[in-house]
Amino acid sequence: MKVPLLDLRPPLEELRDEIVDAVTQVIDSTRYIMGPEIDGLEKEIAEYCGTEDAVGVSSGTDALLLSLMVLDVGPGDFVLTSNFSFFATAGVVARLNATPVFVEIDPETFNIDPEQLKMTLSEMDEENRNRAKAIIPVHLYGQCADMAEINKIAEQFDIPVIEDCAQAIGAECEVDGIKKRAGSLGDFGCFSFFPSKNLGGIGDGGIVTVNNSELAELLRLKRVHGGERKYYHRVIGGNFRLDPIQAAVIRIKLPYLNGWHRQRQENAKNYNRLFAEAGLAGKVQTPQVRHPDTLQNPHIYNQYVIRTERRDELQSFLSAREIASEIYYPLPFHLQECFLHLGGKKGDFLVSETAAKEVLALPIYPGMTIEMQETVVEQIAEFHLS
Ligand SMILES: *Cc1c(COP(=O)(O)O)cnc(C)c1O
Numbered sequence: 001m002k003v004p005l006l007d008l009r010p011p012l013e014e015l016r017d018e019i020v021d022a023v024t025q026v027i028d029s030t031r032y033i034m035g036p037e038i039d040g041l042e043k044e045i046a047e048y049c050g051t052e053d054a055v056g057v058s059s060g061t062d063a064l065l066l067s068l069m070v071l072d073v074g075p076g077d078f079v080l081t082s083n084f085s086f087f088a089t090a091g092v093v094a095r096l097n098a099t100p101v102f103v104e105i106d107p108e109t110f111n112i113d114p115e116q117l118k119m120t121l122s123e124m125d126e127e128n129r130n131r132a133k134a135i136i137p138v139h140l141y142g143q144c145a146d147m148a149e150i151n152k153i154a155e156q157f158d159i160p161v162i163e164d165c166a167q168a169i170g171a172e173c174e175v176d177g178i179k180k181r182a183g184s185l186g187d188f189g190c191f192s193f194f195p196s197k198n199l200g201g202i203g204d205g206g207i208v209t210v211n212n213s214e215l216a217e218l219l220r221l222k223r224v225h226g227g228e229r230k231y232y233h234r235v236i237g238g239n240f241r242l243d244p245i246q247a248a249v250i251r252i253k254l255p256y257l258n259g260w261h262r263q264r265q266e267n268a269k270n271y272n273r274l275f276a277e278a279g280l281a282g283k284v285q286t287p288q289v290r291h292p293d294t295l296q297n298p299h300i301y302n303q304y305v306i307r308t309e310r311r312d313e314l315q316s317f318l319s320a321r322e323i324a325s326e327i328y329y330p331l332p333f334h335l336q337e338c339f340l341h342l343g344g345k346k347g348d349f350l351v352s353e354t355a356a357k358e359v360l361a362l363p364i365y366p367g368m369t370i371e372m373q374e375t376v377v378e379q380i381a382e383f384h385l386s
Pocket of ligand 1: 059060061062085086088089138164166167191192193194204205206
C-alpha cells in the first residue's frame with residue numbers, strides 16, 4: 001500500500017466549492033491588494049489565538065523577519081533561538097546582519113531548553129547581553145515550548161519574545177493555570193500558511209499576532225515600506241503584504257481547523273497504540289507530550305516524529321515499500337555551512353546533533369486511513385524485528 005507523507009486532497013474535496021467561490025469573489029472584486037479579506041482574516045485569527053490583534057503578511061518567514069524589524073534588530077545585535085528548527089527561524093536573524101545565538105534543545109520535546117537559555121544569557125558579558133534583542137522559541141512539530149519558563153527568563157533579562165508558531169497554530173499550553181494558545185504567549189506570534197501547515201493556503205502566506213496596539217501599528221507600517229502616507233517614508237519597511245486570495249481561502253478553512261487537529265490527534269493515538277502493540281519499545285520512541293491532556297490541543301501534530309535507531313536505513317527501507325517519511329531536520333543550525341563562521345563544531349550541541357540523526361516524521365495527515373497507519377507500523381516492525 002502506497003502511503004504519501006501528505007495528501008492535500010481530502011480537505012480540498014470537502015471544501016472545494018466554498019474555496020472556488022471565495023477565490024472567484026476576490027477575482028471579481030478587482031480588489032487585489034489588502035481589502036476586506038485581509039481585515040476579516042486578521043480579526044478571526046486574533047480571536048482564534050486569543051490575542052488583541054493580528055497582521056497578515058506574505059509568509060511565515062516574513063512574519064519572523066518583520067517582527068525582528070519592528071524590534072529594530074540589526075548589525076551587532078544578538079537573537080537567541082533554538083538550535084533545531086526550520087532554516088527560516090535563524091535565517092531571518094542573519095538577513096538583518098544580526099547574529100543568531102543557538103540554544104540547545106530538550107531531548108524529549110525537541111524544543112528550546114529553558115535551562116540552557118538561561119545559562120547562555122548568564123554567560124554573556126553585560127555588553128553582549130544588552131545587545132540581545134529577542135528570543136525566538138519554536139513550537140516544533142506542533143507542541144508549545146515551555147513558555148512559562150521562557151517568559152520568566154525573558155522578563156528577568158528584559159528581552160522580547162517572538163514565538164515561531166509556524167507549526168503550531170491552535171496548540172495550547174497552561175501558564176499560571178490559564179489555558180493559552182500559541183501566539184498569545186510572547187510579544188509576537190509568527191504563523192505560516194504554507195500548504196503543509198495545519199492551516200495552509202493555496203500558496204504562501206503568514207500572519208503575526210500581537211497583544212499590543214503599538215506593535216500592531218509598527219507591523220502594519222513596516223508591512224508597506226514604512227509609509228503612513230503614500231510616498232512619504234518614516235522608517236524602512238518592505239512589501240510584506242498577504243495576498244487576499246490566500247486570506248479568502250484561509251477564512252474558508254479556519255472553522256474546520258479544530259476538526260483537522262482532532263483527526264491528527266486520533267492518528268497520533270493510533271500510532272502510539274500500534275507501536276506499543278508491535279513491541280517496538282527501545283527501538284522506536286513515540287512523541288513525548290509535555291502538556292497535560294486536559295487541554296484540548298496539547299499537541300496539534302503538524303508532524304508525528306519518532307526517534308529511531310538506524311534511522312537512515314529505516315527511511316530507505318520504507319521508501320522502497322512506497323511509504324514516505326521525512327527528516328525534520330538533518331542538520332542543526334550550528335553545523336550549517338552558512339553559520340560555520342560563528343564557530344560551531346561537532347560535539348557542541350550533542351542533544352540536537354543526536355536528534356538530527358534519529359528523528360523521522362511519519363505521515364499523519366487528516367484523511368489517512370487506519371489501514372495506512374497499520375501498514376506503516378508493520379513495515380517499521382518488520383525492519384526492526386526481523
Ligand atoms: C514553515 C516554517 C517557517 C516558515 O514559514 P514559510 O511560510 O514557509 O515562510 C518558519 N519556521 C518554522 C518552524 C516552520 O516550520
